Amino acid sequence: MPNASARLKHGRRTRRRRREDPARNELVSSSLESAQQCLFNQDYGTAFVHYLLVLNLAPMFKDFARESFRFTLFKWTEELDSVGRIQDLFDCYEQALELFPADEVILNSMGEHLFRMGFRDEAAGHFHKALKLRPDYPEARENFYRVANWLVERWHFLMLNDHGRNRKYQQAIQKAVQSGCNTVLDIGTGTGILGMCAKKAGAAEVYACELSKTMYELACEVVTANGMDGSIKILHMKSLEMEVPKDIPHRVSLVVTETVDAGLFGEGIIESLIHAWHHLLLPPQRGENEFQEPSATGRVIPAGATVFGMALESLEIRRHHRLCVSEVGSLSIAAAGELRSPVSCSPEPDDSMEPYTTERLSRLPGGYKPLTEPFTALNIDFNNVQELEGLSSREVQQIRLPVTQEGELDALAVWFQLHLDEESSLSTGPQEDTCWEQAIYPVHSTNGFVLKPQDELLVEVSCRDAFLRLCSVAVLRDGHEIRLDKRLDLQDSGNPIPNPNPNTEAELCSALACLQTDQNPTKDFCMLECSEMALLNNNDYHQSFCSALAKLFSQLKVKCQNKERGSGVQSGPTDSADSSDLLYVLDVSEGFSLLSLIAASNGHVKAYSSVEKTKQQEVLKRLARSNNVPEQHLEFWLNHTEDEQGMLKRPSREKLWSAIMLDCVETCGLIRQKLMEKASLARCLLEDGGQIFPAKIVVHGMLVESDTLLLESAVQGQEPTLGFNIAPFINQFTVPVHVFLDFSTLECRHLSDSVELFVLDLMDSTANYTNREVTVQATSAGRLTAIPFWYHIYLDQEISVSTLSQNSHWKQAAVVLQQPLEVRARDRVHLAVKLHKSAISISAHIQNTPGQMEQ
Known part of the structure; x- marks a missing residue:
């Protein structure tokens, strides 16, 4: 029988062994050996090409070569990044992902490059894929949380939690549809909620557009989950690019949108509505006395x-x-x-x-x-x-x-x-x-x-x-x-x-x-930046650095004098510009900083500034001249380095740094990424008695009840939003740490006193840890919803600045609990505080057995 014959032939084909190809095997073997030799010689570009050849010809080597291939990829793309070959860099990642499409480490690394280049949508997609492949991957989780704050901004949650606003939009759309606006376009659809309101109101045709790839994909998920994927067409594009009949079959009778920002016009609503009236909307109703069918006219919500x-x-x-x-x-x-x-x-x-x-x-x-x-x-x-x-x-x-x-x-x-x-x-x-x-x-x-x-x-x-x-x-x-x-x-x-x-x-x-009447040219x-202006206006911060630097330089000077006395060498007056006893100071602050100039103003100090922008460098030079700082005592070290990855280097002479000033806390309230790695390198570059500023960071926090933080973190409640199932989808972008908070004005109830949560010692690596258990006694009853945290930044053992001070240029951050915790006064709340790289996470539960409170 034909069917039996087919099965028999199929069986013979599966038993047939692939014929060996000696030339192919020889090529794979020699290429693998060449890849390993190039890797040993740090010729990463050539090694990468050899690995591509091997893994394309012989996929069975993937598991064997995976780690070496990853290492080669990362080193080669670092080199490409340093010389500005960005397209080649991404081509390498695309080739790597063709070979390893489910490799969470490669996905995460490509996402990091995309984020640094400003492609936040694409970066989020890679971080999200990496997390789906490995939910416990901490690097991808930290990266996804950081980028999620950019992509799905907190106002999305606030708006979906604003029941009054939602109802008013729904009622206006329902009234318009029932009056004859039967075809609808939702411009900037976001989660898709306004388009779904139109469909629920009875609109025959609903279209929507969304420029953000992340929000477009989210809207598609939401619409599908609500059973409207066949009746709402969502386009991933600007409304300005839409055409009839290419993108939608005909003009619509109603445009709904909320593409307005705090200044009303900042999201381009004027341009998009002008385009819509000319190309996508039916003409407006001309007058009350002129008969015109409602369905033949167009209108906009908001009016x-x-x-x-x-x-x-x-x-x-x-x-x-x-x-x-x-x-x-x-x-x-x-x-x-x-x-x-x-x-x-x-x-x-x-x-x-x-x-x-x-x-x-x-x-x-x-x-x-x-x-x-x-x-x-x-x-x-x-x-x-x-x-x-x-x-x-x-x-x-x-x-x-x-x-x-x-x-x-x-x-x-x-x-x-x-x-x-x-x-x-x-x-x-x-x-x-x-x-x-x-x-x-x-x-x-x-x-x-x-x-x-x-x-x-x-x-x-x-x-x-x-x-x-x-x-x-x-x-x-x-x-x-x-x-x-x-x-x-x-x-x-x-x-x-x-x-x-x-x-x-x-x-x-x-x-x-x-x-x-002043005719002189300005x-x-x-x-x-606004945060840089606030920092410049914070005299307490700079005065603290003045005191700490002066104390350090005094100690180093005494130490040097004692050393000279011990060796019998007599020091005499020298030219400060050429003196061998100059102290070297490196400032690696982000953005505009006067710390290098403050250091150089102490005399016998040569300071290296991280300021990059030409105009800002000119400001520092003018200030140096007006404050009698010799010109040769201030340099801009990024002007003299070809490899921007080499963040911390020795001075041009053989001496080590007397002080290195690290920028430790982001304006938003988070620890800067790779801070501990920078501190580790900085310690190796210090002279004997030298100092990293700051020497130590102490994290403080407090238990609070805050409905505001809950509303900004996720769609709240079990009830659907206007009857639509939206929360499970947008809540995927909930982040556990909220940033850019002003704790002094945050609407919250304090449920405890402030406590010490964590310590980062930048001068002593042996004093550091990654986990800490803290027990906090509740002073008031309530729902524990969040733990705001801030930093006391110790320049040395005695001098510190706080990110919570009234004049601080820093904001605060808060860990928001996924499930609020009911606490009573005098309850002991157990906090498990973890630091992974620069990301702080905190979990909380009521401690059943009595214990002593940690400080």
Whole structure:
């Protein structure tokens, strides 16, 4: 029978042995030997090529050669990275993953390269795959947690937990669909919730688009889980790239979107809606008196918005955006020129500057003082395409704001009311219980200038590039106009700096009026990141370094003198620039740092700075000259190294470093990655008696109950969101450690006193550990939801700075428990604290047996 015959032939084929190919075997053998020899000779590129040949020709060697192949791949890609051959680097990883598609180590390593290059979406995908292959892989887990904070920002959880906002959107969509909007496009769909609302309301056709690969894949999972994968088409693309009929078959009658940021227009809603009206939406209804079928017209939800603003005083905003001190440590910084943050608004667009930043005013450390009443800055109708197209060409609007309270003008704050339809709206105001932050337009040019009641503040509002721009330009006082939009380069212009508190109003006006007639050209200003400005304004931090460095240098000088006396060598006066007894100091801080210059100002010190940007180096050089630091005593070590991977090196002479300053804590509140590895290398490069700064980091924490942290960490509750199953999918991106917290304003109940959680000793490797058990006694009853933590950074045994201090440029972080823990007063809570590389994890449970509390 044919079938029997087929089975018999198939059986014979499977028993037939593959014929040996001597030439092939010889090639594999010689290539494997060559790969191993090249690896021994550190010729990683050639070794990699040989391994590719061997493993493609003889896959049976994969298990045998896996470890050597990984090592070769990582060393070769490091070399490619160091010389900027990025495409070749990724080609190597692609070839490696063709051979080992389920290798979690290679996936994780490629993800790290992608993340460093700024490809966060792609990096997250690789970290996620590595974790699925090996859930207990700590490196991939740490990397995934870090990148998840970028990809699925915390506001996604807040919005899904904002039941009022969700219901209002659902009701507006339902009403529009029932009135005849039968085809719907959801622009920037996120989790897919608005598109699913439209489908649930009865829309015949629903389309959605999402640019983020991570969110696109998440939306596809959510839609499938809710049984709508066949009725909602999701596109991974910008709406600006969509075409009819290529991407959707015809124009839709309703666009729903929430592509608005704290400044309303920052996510490109104007551009996307103009494109939608011209290419994707049916034309709008022309008028109430003109008969037109509802299904033949288009509309947008939200229908429009009203933007509000307010002038305010806030020390917290001020210290992050402009220089507030005249000295930093032991240095006068008058010669630094104009330093300010990259957030600055002007009517003319400037690609190098951001027009605004964001803050949650209700949680702003130190609070804020309103200096004016709220005012209406702008109204916009999203259903009027002519109005949208004319937004960028609108004339600059000038608004006069009566000053209601005395205070220093630090910023304009902006929020808006989003009109979903003619009946329903959402407010992002600072007094609202909302998931939104407010947009902050900092003012740079008013140092020491106090607004007073009866003054009028002149504000200009424009939208030149479809960004909302607010700029404080002048103060009207007693009939005088005092311009604020001129830079205060008065030290160089020869004009006196106006006294911020003159005896008479007339004197103030006269002093400030000189700004208008100053014809001298303004020097280029130097931009620093907001956290760098805050650090520069933190004199306590720099004074602590002054004291610690001075103490170290004094000890080393005494030690050197004693050594010379013991050897009978007499030291005499020498030229400090060529002296053999110079102390060498290395500063490897991230970004802008004055620590190297503070060290060099001690005399007989040659300091190496990590500052890379040319303008910032020029600032340090000017400060060195004005503070009498010899030019040859300050160098920028990254200018002289070809291998950027070689972070810590010896000085150009044979001497070792007297001090190495490590940047240990990220602004967000986490320990910097690879800190302990850097400390280990730094210890090898210190001279006898030399010091790493800081010498030790002590982690402190506290038990708290915080609903806010829960709402920001995951979709809460067992009930579906608007009836949709979303939580299990987006909660995959829950991270156990929350960053960028202001503990001083976090809404929480303290359930314990602060305790010491962990110690990192950078000077003594034998004192370190990876696990610690801590028992904390609860002082109050409640639900333990999180453990915020911060650091006491010990420069030496006596001098320390805290990341929790009021003037700190650092934020705090918190471990959020997956399951809140009910505790009673006097309960003993057992914490298991672990440090893997730079990642801190904490688990908690109630201790049943009494024990002594660890300190």
